[in-house]
Amino acid sequence: MPGYELFGAQERKEVNDVLETGILMRYGFDGMRNGVWKAKELEKELCSAFGVAHAQLLSSGTAALTTAMVALGIGAGDEVIMPSFTFVASFEAVLSVGAIPVLVDIDDTLTLDPRAVEAAITPRTKAVMPVHMCGSMAQLDELMAICKAHKLLLLEDACQAIGATYNGRSLGTIGDAGTFSLDFVKIITCGEGGAVLTNNEETYRKCDQYTDHGHDHMGKDRGADLHPYIGYNFRISELHAAVGLAQVRRLQEFLTLQKRNHSIIADVLSGVEGLTFRRIPDPAGDAGSFLSFFLPTEEMARAAVAAFAAEGVGGNFYWYDNNWHYIRKWQHLQNGSWMNRLYDEQKKQVLHYSNQAFAISDAIMSRCISSSISLLWDESQARARAVKMADILTRVIAENTVTA
Numbered sequence: 160m161p162g163y164e165l166f167g168a169q170e171r172k173e174v175n176d177v178l179e180t181g182i183l184m185r186y187g188f189d190g191m192r193n194g195v196w197k198a199k200e201l202e203k204e205l206c207s208a209f210g211v212a213h214a215q216l217l218s219s220g221t222a223a224l225t226t227a228m229v230a231l232g233i234g235a236g237d238e239v240i241m242p243s244f245t246f247v248a249s250f251e252a253v254l255s256v257g258a259i260p261v262l263v264d265i266d267d268t269l270t271l272d273p274r275a276v277e278a279a280i281t282p283r284t285k286a287v288m289p290v291h292m293c294g295s296m297a298q299l300d301e302l303m304a305i306c307k308a309h310k311l312l313l314l315e316d317a318c319q320a321i322g323a324t325y326n327g328r329s330l331g332t333i334g335d336a337g338t339f340s341l342d343f344v345k346i347i348t349c350g351e352g353g354a355v356l357t358n359n360e361e362t363y364r365k366c367d368q369y370t371d372h373g374h375d376h377m378g379k380d381r382g383a384d385l386h387p388y389i390g391y392n393f394r395i396s397e398l399h400a401a402v403g404l405a406q407v408r409r410l411q412e413f414l415t416l417q418k419r420n421h422s423i424i425a426d427v428l429s430g431v432e433g434l435t436f437r438r439i440p441d442p443a444g445d446a447g448s449f450l451s452f453f454l455p456t457e458e459m460a461r462a463a464v465a466a467f468a469a470e471g472v473g474g475n476f477y478w479y480d481n482n483w484h485y486i487r488k489w490q491h492l493q494n495g496s497w498m499n500r501l502y503d504e505q506k507k508q509v510l511h512y513s514n515q516a517f518a519i520s521d522a523i524m525s526r527c528i529s530s531s532i533s534l535l536w537d538e539s540q541a542r543a544r545a546v547k548m549a550d551i552l553t554r555v556i557a558e559n560t561v562t563a
C-alpha cells in the first residue's frame with residue numbers, strides 16, 4: 160500500500176537539494192535558494208500527473224479538507240453529507256469550518272449510497288463529500304447527477320486514493336475540488352502533507368491564500384503582500400515537499416507493483432466459495448492498495464480476522480471494530496467530548512447524527528475485511544500469501560456453516 164515501503168535514493172536526493180541551500184520554507188528567500196523550489200515544483204508535477212489545472216500543497220490531508228471547504232464557501236450551519244465509513248479526519252474537517260456533518264449509509268462500494276445521499280438532502284445541504292476509501296471510488300456519475308439536480312458542491316476526499324481513476328479521470332479532480340493526503344501511510348507520502356486539487360481558478364486562489372495567513376502572493380516581497388481574506392497557516396515545508404516530489408515521480412512504479420500483487424490475491428480468493436468482493440464502479444481505475452471482501456456473516460468475518468492474526472497473515476483490517484474509520488466506535492463523538500465549545504445548534508445536530516443507527520452500513524461493515532497490499536512482495540510471495548488466505552477463509556466458512 161504505502162510509498163514509505165520504497166523510500167530510497169530518489170527521496171534522499173530531493174531532500175538533500177533543500178539541505179544544501181538551508182531554505183526550508185516554501186516562500187521567499189529568492190536569492191539564497193539557488194533556484195530550489197520543491198513545493199512549487201511538486202504542485203506543477205501534481206497538475207501534470209493528475210490532469211488538473213491547479214494544486215495547492217498543505218501541511219496535511221485534514222488541512223486540505225478544511226481549506227477546500229473554506230474556499231468553496233462552506234461554513235456555519237451548512238450541512239455536508241458524508242459516508243458513515245470514512246476516516247475521522249473528514250468529520251473533523253467539517254466541524255472545523257463550523258458546518259454540520261450529516262452521515263449517511265454506505266453500500267457495497269464501501270462508500271456513499273446515492274439513494275441515502277438523496278434522502279438526506281435538506282434546504283441547508285451545501286455539499287456532498289464522497290470518501291474514496293481504500294484505493295477505490297464512489298459512484299461518481301450518480302453523485303454528480305444528484306449534485307447537479309440539487310445545486311450542491313461535490314468535494315472528493317481522495318486522501319486514500321491517489322492514482323486511482325474513474326472513467327479515465329483521476330480521483331480528486333472530478334468534483335468542484337478534491338483532496339489528497341500525503342501522510343506517512345498513504346499511497347505516496349511527504350512524511351506529513353496534503354493537497355487540494357481543483358480546476359476552478361478562484362477556488363485555487365482562495366486555497367493559496369488561506370494556507371498562508373491570507374497572503375495574496377501577488378508581489379515580489381511577501382512582507383508587502385495584501386490580504387484579501389483572513390487565513391491560517393497550513394503551509395508545507397520544503398523538506399516535506401522534496402520527499403513528495405520524489406514519490407509522485409515514482410507513482411506509476413508503485414501502482415504497477417500494487418496492482419500486480421492485488422490481482423494475484425484477488426484471483427486466488429475469487430475461488431473461495433461464499434466470499435464476495437467490494438463493488439468497484441470502475442474496476443480499471445482501482446489503485447489496488449487494498450482488497451476488500453465480505454464473508455457471509457459477521458461471525459465468519461470475526462473468525463477469519465482471528466485466524467489471520469493467529470496464523471501470521473498481517474495487514475487485514477476489520478473496520479467494524481476500528482475507532483478511527485467507522486462511526487460505530489467514535490465514542491468521543493457520541494459522548495460529545497469536544498475541547499472547544501461548539502455553538503448550540505451545531506452541537507445538537509452533531510449529537511443527533513452521531514447517535515443515529517446505521518443498520519445498513521453495519522450489515523455491510525460487520526462482514527467486511529480489507530487486506531492491504533504491499534509493494535514489497537514479489538510474485539511468489541504474493542501468491543503464497545493468497546493461498547494461505549484462501550485456505551483460512553475456506554476453512555472458516557466451512558466451520559461456521561451449519562449443514563442441515
Ligand SMILES: *Cc1c(COP(=O)(O)O)cnc(C)c1O
Nearest residue numbers: 219220221246248318319340342
Ligand atoms: C488520511 C486521511 C485523511 C487525512 O489526512 P492527514 O494527512 O492524515 O491529515 C482524510 N481522509 C481520509 C479518507 C484519509 O484516509
